[in-house]
Amino acid sequence: MASSTADPVRIKSSMSSNSSQKVRIVGKIRGFTKEESETSDGDSAPWISVRKPNEDGSSQKVTISFGDQSTSHRDVYEVDYCYEQNEDNGMIFSREIKPVISKVFDGHNIAIIAYGARGSGKTYTIQGTEEKPGLAALAIAEILLMAEDTENLVAISFYEVFQDHVYDLLEPTRPEVQVLEDAQGKIKLKGLSKEYVKSVSAFQKLYFIGCSSRPAMQKIPFEPPRKSHKGLIIRILSNNEKSNAKLLGKITFVDLAGYEDGRRKNCEGFNIGESSRVNKSLYALLNVMYALNANHTHLPYRENKLTRMLQDSFGGTNHVLMLTCLNPFFCQDTIYATGLASRSCQGSNRVFTNSTKKVKGSAKPMVLSSLTKEKLGIVSSTVKKSTSSKAYFSKKNTSSLEKGRKLFDEGNHLSNPEQAKSPSNIASVMQSRFMSDIGSAIVPSLREEEKFISNACLAGVPKTEETSLLDASKDKKRIEEMDVPLHSESNHSEVTANIDSNIKALTYLEDGDDMDKENKSSLMNEAGSPPLSARLRDLSNDLKSLLSLTPIQIEIPPETDVPYSDQVVSADIVELKTPVKEQHLRVKDKWEVANCPSETFSARSSGFKHSLVQDYLSFLNTASKEELKGLRGIGEKRATYILELREESPEPFKNLDDLKDIGLSAKQDEVRPKHAFDFLLFSQVKGMMKKVAGELFN
Numbered sequence: 084m085a086s087s088t089a090d091p092v093r094i095k096s097s098m099s100s101n102s103s104q105k106v107r108i109v110g111k112i113r114g115f116t117k118e119e120s121e122t123s124d125g126d127s128a129p130w131i132s133v134r135k136p137n138e139d140g141s142s143q144k145v146t147i148s149f150g151d152q153s154t155s156h157r158d159v160y161e162v163d164y165c166y167e168q169n170e171d172n173g174m175i176f177s178r179e180i181k182p183v184i185s186k187v188f189d190g191h192n193i194a195i196i197a198y199g200a201r202g203s204g205k206t207y208t209i210q211g212t213e214e215k216p217g218l219a220a221l222a223i224a225e226i227l228l229m230a231e232d233t234e235n236l237v238a239i240s241f242y243e244v245f246q247d248h249v250y251d252l253l254e255p256t257r258p259e260v261q262v263l264e265d266a267q268g269k270i271k272l273k274g275l276s277k278e279y280v281k282s283v284s285a286f287q288k289l290y291f292i293g294c295s296s297r298p299a300m301q302k303i304p305f306e307p308p309r310k311s312h313k314g315l316i317i318r319i320l321s322n323n324e325k326s327n328a329k330l331l332g333k334i335t336f337v338d339l340a341g342y343e344d345g346r347r348k349n350c351e352g353f354n355i356g357e358s359s360r361v362n363k364s365l366y367a368l369l370n371v372m373y374a375l376n377a378n379h380t381h382l383p384y385r386e387n388k389l390t391r392m393l394q395d396s397f398g399g400t401n402h403v404l405m406l407t408c409l410n411p412f413f414c415q416d417t418i419y420a421t422g423l424a425s426r427s428c429q430g431s432n433r434v435f436t437n438s439t440k441k442v443k444g445s446a447k448p449m450v451l452s453s454l455t456k457e458k459l460g461i462v463s464s465t466v467k468k469s470t471s472s473k474a475y476f477s478k479k480n481t482s483s484l485e486k487g488r489k490l491f492d493e494g495n496h497l498s499n500p501e502q503a504k505s506p507s508n509i510a511s512v513m514q515s516r517f518m519s520d521i522g523s524a525i526v527p528s529l530r531e532e533e534k535f536i537s538n539a540c541l542a543g544v545p546k547t548e549e550t551s552l553l554d555a556s557k558d559k560k561r562i563e564e565m566d567v568p569l570h571s572e573s574n575h576s577e578v579t580a581n582i583d584s585n586i587k588a589l590t591y592l593e594d595g596d597d598m599d600k601e602n603k604s605s606l607m608n609e610a611g612s613p614p615l616s617a618r619l620r621d622l623s624n625d626l627k628s629l630l631s632l633t634p635i636q637i638e639i640p641p642e643t644d645v646p647y648s649d650q651v652v653s654a655d656i657v658e659l660k661t662p663v664k665e666q667h668l669r670v671k672d673k674w675e676v677a678n679c680p681s682e683t684f685s686a687r688s689s690g691f692k693h694s695l696v697q698d699y700l701s702f703l704n705t706a707s708k709e710e711l712k713g714l715r716g717i718g719e720k721r722a723t724y725i726l727e728l729r730e731e732s733p734e735p736f737k738n739l740d741d742l743k744d745i746g747l748s749a750k751q752d753e754v755r756p757k758h759a760f761d762f763l764l765f766s767q768v769k770g771m772m773k774k775v776a777g778e779l780f781n
């Protein structure tokens with residue numbers, strides 16, 4: 084099924100030929116492991132179809148669709164190209180990387196980034212094995228040949244980014260690497276070692292030792308591998324004199340930590356804190372890629388350490404290849420990850436889900452899942468004023484939502500690659516799909532909502548315009564297709580009550596969980612969206628609104644240059660009551676919507692807090708040693724160190740994360756540094772606050 088539905092054609096655009104596109108997004112379907120191929124009956128990835136560009140050149144993009152042919156639901160995404168299972172690392176290298184290696188010798192930087200769900204083949208693609216070299220080893224072989232011809236030097240560095248801390252993998256006993264910026268805005272990785280290499284075997288030895296090294300922070304010897312990003316930098320240096328070598332260009336290979344849906348927490352090895360941090364950095368990276376391809380003037384590098392570290396490989400004449408690795412068996416995270424990657428393709432790129440075609444004889448659960456998901460999709464996105472049809476959920480369907488929630492809570496185990504191995508096990512795949520979809524009918528349909536909102540933004544929906552996506556007749560047709568009983572008014576109140584109770588149950592889940600507050604907020608705000616409970620309440624209101632034929636207005640804040648995950652989009656209901664006046668307040672770099680005085684106050688205080696933080700950072704960047712020592716937590720040693728950092732970079736503290744570089748969190752809380760910063764910051768600025776507030780009220 085993974086084979087293309089159109090004749091395969093040669094790649095129309097690679098990094099070298101499409102210069103207007105800054106980031107090339109390419110899919111790669113993972114090959115089967117030995118065990119998997121024994122059970123696969125020679126069939127290729129059973130749930131992925133790839134449609135290659137038309138030979139007539141009418142379409143340059145490739146579409147990847149997920150889903151089984153026997154079901155009605157298919158998720159379809161566009162990317163620049165997709166390598167299939169039988170297309171190995173050698174082919175990817177010769178088509179995507181080899182043609183641009185000479186550019187590194189001419190002073191350009193290149194980044195090759197492997198991204199995807201857990202077990203999707205990222206490490207295999209970048210690192211490979213001793214027998215089957217990955218892209219990094221293939222590249223170094225080519226680079227060494229060219230370096231010999233041009234009499235240049237080749238050096239490598241290897242690092243790990245774990246929970247926003249950077250560690251040296253070539254010399255794991257070294258202290259944490261610091262990410263600094265010099266006076267020209269160039270990123271410096273202070274404390275990262277480099278090794279000169281002259282042969283592929285020497286490189287492989289260093290690389291494989293580095294991959295298996297345990298950085299100093301990993302104190303428990305048999306701890307499971309942690310979720311971290313790994314970056315290998317291959318530098319080309321001019322001049323044969325090592326002491327006098329000058330950097331020409333570099334190529335960075337990044338093996339990202341696996342994308343995992345933060346709402347799934349029952350799976351084996353799932354650590355919600357780690358995952359939400361990983362996802363945060365992945366979103367930050369995808370935001371930069373989106374901004375690059377959409378030619379935004381502002382690129383949000385500063386949002387995350389990973390994006391800051393890769394900053395000098397992005398933009399200008401540099402090239403980025405993002406390899407989106409795909410699991411050959413059903414994996415919900417692969418669908419999400421591909422959707423996110425696809426959005427980061429060019430601004431014109433479309434993402435769409437074709438889940439409405441009802442296939443005769445398709446499994447009942449799938450009809451139900453399509454129904455509920457689609458229905459909620461309509462709720463979240465329908466924005467038509469007049470409609471002639473009244474549609475209500477039946478009680479049966481609402482209890483399906485409840486069932487779905489329970490199933491969702493139990494976890495989607497088949498997303499785990501270890502448990503989704505047999506392609507012939509369609510029944511379990513279907514069951515998993517059902518579990519996931521029915522579960523997502525209530526919670527993850529918010530994902531659909533995000534998809535819609537994001538699409539609306541990407542498609543350039545005019546701001547503050549009432550948008551009609553589905554007209555009433557289409558709604559009616561869809562609802563009829565889905566077997567939803569129409570005009571059953573008697574169910575109305577019962578349905579809304581049921582929905583409310585579901586919302587309450589989920590809100591309880593969110594509030595009563597034993598996660599710490601930080602994890603909760605990062606989980607619930609993965610993509611910079613409002614907390615889950617708030618969104619569920621919105622959804623509940625939307626649903627009620629649809630039931631009472633109340634139109635919904637989608638309003639996009641007056642700022643189009645904001646990355647999609649930061650866009651605050653309100654799905655506000657226009658009900659027949661006193662209109663609520665919304666106020667858009669700029670807080671930090673985001674738009675906050677305030678509906679009432681208390682929200683306005685809270686948004687303003689958030690803005691005030693932000694400016695206080697900025698003042699505090701600017702104080703650290705400019706204050707004299709004596710002044711620094713006046714702050715709690717800063718003694719002689721730390722003040723001296725701060726001055727040293729300022730000598731290297733005129734403004735070393737750009738955000739609160741930079742405080743980690745001076746170890747302000749170390750003593751108080753190593754595990755949750757952000758809280759420690761808050762605590763320290765709180766105690767340091769408390770005095771200032773008191774003074775200001777005192778003056779105000781005197």
Ligand SMILES: Nc1ncnc2c1ncn2[C@@H]1O[C@H](COP(=O)(O)OP(=O)(O)OP(=O)(O)O)[C@@H](O)[C@H]1O
Pocket residue numbers: 113114115116117199200201202203204205206207208340341342408
């Ligand atoms: N093309 C391939 N052919 C055969 N086996 C493969 C291929 N790609 C990956 N594998 C195997 O699949 C398994 C998962 O691959 P890999 O470890 O590269 O995934 P990953 O995306 O890096 O996972 P994680 O996110 O957990 O680090 C490994 O056992 C690997 O050897």
